[in-house]
Amino acid sequence: MNRMQHYSPKTLTEYHEIYSELWSKDIIIFAGGTDVMVGRYELPQDAIIIDISGIAELEGIEKKEDKIFIGSGTTLNEILYSHQIQNEIPILIKAIKTMASEQIRNRATIGGNIGNASPAGDTITPLIVLGAEIEIFSPESNQRRIISIDELFCGPCATTLKKGEIITKIIIPLLLDNTIIYYFRKIGQRNAMTITKASLSAIAKLSEGKIEWIRLAPGSVSPVVKRMSKTEEFIKGKELTPHVINQAKEIISQEISPITDIRSTKVFRMLITQNLLENCLKKIQFGPKF
Amino acid sequence: MNIDLNVNGKPVSVEAEPLDRLLDIIRDTLELTGTKEGCGEGECGACTVFMNNKLVNSCLVPVMHLHNAEIVTIDGMRDFDFFRLISKSYEDNGAVQCGFCTPGFIMSTIELLRKSHGKSVTDDEIKDAFAGNICRCTGYDKIIKAVRHLLTMNITIPERFYE
């Protein structure tokens, strides 16, 4: 940790220029630092820190047509207190409300939470069900590209980003149907300051007592956060009878692969994920009063 | 690297490594020992300070982010009128025991009072404000009482502490 070199580019182009010198070195991308600072003694001595917190293109929340663009450097509190996001993407607000504390959320960025790619990352499941896209910048080519968020994760805490690439924007298509129902619930070890044991984000459309479509993404129960396509397919078009709910619970148990760790066990996570699905489906069925 | 920042209204210049912690600059370099270290991981809130007018865990802020930063610590709050009122409420309500978490709680209290000025605050909102402050001694009850009492007093906290 002695004499670590760092760069604080102010634009993406500047990052590209710096990168051409550094491509062969170990690079640590540093935004808010709430994760990196905890492990700072374990960083390789000769790693270069790229402090992206000052890059202009990573800032800001804006709406263009039917999409919301959130700069990856936006802090969790900036999102939480944004009236725009509160009105347009309540599921994301609900998720961020359960995260950490005021002190952490003033520093932690959405780009960091996604880029960390922890299966327990709480902004991830809402973004997956929202069908978000991720804009990525390559410092090597000085180009940006957009991928679906489903293509970003390839393992626990592993992304498909190439070396040096950074997330620049999170692009969320707005669902303009106000009959759509949102669900987010996080289960941790206590009510605040807790890492997710299991969680569920869901978006669904109910018409005439049947689920027209549903998108489901549980958290902390698979190597990567992903949509439960088989469960979604099964539920689609069905009336939510107890039998259907039980079958859905069975199918989701096939689609997830929870593990045992210091926080919980795989069998328990399996159980509560199924319970979350039931809780979610009942909420959809019976409305907010349930 | 050399960093110029402002701490409790005074300009300060320090020589440090990019990933050195704001907490150590405050406590060791500047010898302002009011801010405490309870965990070093941003979990306990004992190191809470204001950075550019926002509450942060100083154990997680790197020196490289401190260019022209405005830092206010508990040491810089003592002379304000509002501080006397906050202190009295905590004292009168028995909200202090070992005291190690207390400066962190005071900082979060100041922020809650500032944010909620003029508005009514629910118990849930009080509890949200202190999610990042851990106490092992008091069981939190008397802290909540002290804060509730302060919320009835319509205390004005300045938008910025030091101009």
Place this chain on the structure above:
Amino acid sequence: MNKHNEVRVDAASKIAGLEKYTRDLHIENALLAGTVRSSKAHARIASISFDEVFDWAKVTILSAKDITNNFVAIIKNDMPYLAKEEVNYIGEPILLLAAENEKILLEAKKHITIEYEELTAACTLGAAIERNNTDGLFEEIHLENGEIEETFSNAGIIVEDTFETGFQEHVYLEPQIVVAIPEGSTIHVKGSMQCPYYVQNAMNELFRGTEIKVDVTQIMTGGAFGGKEDFPSLICGHVALLAWKIGRPIILSYNREEDIQFTTKRHPSKIHAKAAVDTEGKLLALDMDILLDSGAYTTLSPVVLARSVLTSFGCYSIPNVRIHGRAIKTNISPCGAFRGFGGPQSLFAMEMLVEKIAQTMNIPVWRIKKANMLSVGDKLPTGQPINYSYGLPQCVEKVLSSSGYEQKFKEFKKYNETESKKYGILKGIGISLAAHGCGFTGLGENRIKAIAAMELLSNGKVLIKTANTEMGQGVDTAYKIIVSEKLHLPFEDIIIEEKNTSKVPNSGPTVASRSTMIVGKLLLDNCEQILNALSLKDVEFTLQDFNEATTEYYKNHKKLSVQKEYKHPNFIKFNEETYKGYGYPVYSWSANVAEVEIDLTSYQVQVKKFYSVHDVGKAINHQQSEGQIQGGIIQGIGYAIYEALSMENGEVRNRGFRDYIIPTIQDIPEMRVEIVEAPYFNGPYGAKALGELPLVGAAPAVASAVSFAIGKTATKIPMTPEVIATLIEKSNYEY
């Protein structure tokens, strides 16, 4: 004595961040110390090598061979400061390092390689009992009263089960820290600690045969709860040895991860309890076998076991009792003192045994508890009569009334039958009766011979001299109240001397909830001696009278210094072989009601409300006493449902606040606390113990409520959601 609610004397300075804790001290020219630890649970050290690429000139190294009296003087002196040939737990200190800063220490550690020859390790109670080593039993206690065998063979109804409690980590906000400052042949040891004289004793033994003199000063302590009772002796030895070797001040400051992994924890317990009851649910006999997982060295385990045994029968009148207790050695970090000190473990077993009796016999548990509760004049199984300072019946009446327990008992039963499925919640209400013996166990106080001293200064101020340490519980304020009340002096005329062993007498450790009851009483006696010297004893006097008398006194005298040594009243006798007599001079009592909700999606237990009534003899500072009770309740709730320390093959897997879960402000119940005062004739203004009892009754009350909710007796804490799911769904969801 009037009701006192004074603001704490240290509140303002703590709020302003002005109060100095050990890390805040400005120490010139200090080096930082670090510890190199065993990575094996049980092994012989084969070799230690230092990689040549590292510049070892930057680091001073200390090993066992540098230490002549290599044992930490506690009870049995079996724990070395540094392991010499054999290591007995993962984390055991092998080397000490000192360097200019943290970075050098971390770098140095990476360049040290230790080779081991592994030996069989027994890291759990089960493994240790199977191994059955001759040195594997730290302490064994038998207490028997009445006709056990006969009663059980004639009993119509016998209820039994095995109860387990887990580790608990203190999580004081201020991690362990001590410093040593050499000055000629004196070493000044300072730090975050509960018992400066325990450390003094350990230092005296450590440096015996050298010219070194040590004095020990406690610095304002950011929480302790027992975790800084004996552990500081080890680390004070570490810094003192380094300071001696190098001739520079040494700071040893544990980070949170090190603190959670390698310092003392509450002893886990496994208790098999069996009761014989009559058809009305009256307890006829109790047979309990207590096992305490004690870790690799004796430390305080014999005393923890003693208190566990003497708390095991709870608040009940039981004519025939057999308690067998054992403290077992295991290859893990030594366990130690934690608020309650063996009491929470055995009281949990007793309370849950009664819970099981209630469920087995289908009698509401509160009726059984009330029916079996001690009455004035009853004797404990030790033979100790409960014929003074017994406020438990009042506590029970008050808690039942303020909680609306009986009404809710019916309501919640109905709710669980009819509404619970709809809302996905089970409700529970539970009750516990708890006792805590005040002061040291048995003849401990007579052995300590605690001395408290006071001085009346010529300017009319008084100086209090005790070694009792302020760690948040409010002892400094309590002493000022006691003295102020007696001498009519304002707080600013009462000074508390620095807790420095060269300045204050040995008033005993700040443990066992004794600081107010034992030492506070000595101070009261000191006050009387002062009044006597001033000819103000037994007369009404004002502050002005006091000041005038002082001036008068100082016309003919140079000093007024008084002290008093503690001795139990003569009738307090205890036989340490048979465990008969007065286990404690008096007990404090509490009755606690917990309301819980269990969420059937997540299996999380939420404590919604907690009612507690404590008989503490006399609350010296009412508000601070409430605060102590509230804090203890929340720690007890943590013990019951959140705090799971994960130990695997002798290694603590938890790394910090992130994965050792203690309650946040969003996890607490609505609390209602009341105090009852059944005065103790030998406590200051009737005061007896307070500090630990609040934790003792909390977990059983929560477990009782959980048992109500799920219709099954909880036998194991912590009741994490995984445990709850296993109980409700009858499948194994636990580890």
